[in-house]
Amino acid sequence: MVIDGPPRLAELARSIILAADVVVIPLQPSPMDVWAAAETVDLIREAQVYKPELKCVLAINRKIANTAIGRDVRATLAELEVPILSSDIGQRVAFAESIVTGSTVLDQADKKATKEIERFMDELRRLT
Known part of the structure; x- marks a missing residue:
């Protein structure tokens, strides 16, 4: 089960976090x-x-390729002392287009977007 919650509502976030693995x-x-x-x-x-x-x-x-902030974000996040998934998701038009068509990038022709999502899902599966 996946629960998607808002990042800023602390009380709701607490409930979601406690329900999660x-x-x-x-x-x-x-x-x-x-x-x-x-x-x-x-x-x-x-x-x-x-x-x-x-x-x-x-x-x-939504990482933008070949930008300083995209390259340096991992160093900044390391200060939080939380594991960072190695499979980044890029800023791609295919993600917005899939919403318009009511599909996912897995149904579209953008191979890079598809590979990013597949790597991301494989990594998440290894966590459980």
Whole structure:
């Protein structure tokens, strides 16, 4: 089961976190997302007092290739001391187009987007 929740509603986030076995924190390579992720990590650490087996990982999403912020985000995130998935998701038109057509990138011709999602899902499966 996947529960998608808002990043800023602490009370709702606490309930979702306590219901989870694995929390994936998606974030864009931007200072605002890193700050928001840090707040979510704090909530997860609180929850791990009651649920020590709770796992947490960071997932880089909408990464723009060949940019300094895209390259440097991992070093910044390392300060949170939370595992970072190695399979980044790039900023691709195929993701927006799939929403318009009511499909997924797995149904489209963009091989790079498909590979990113397949690697991401394989990595998540290994966590459980």
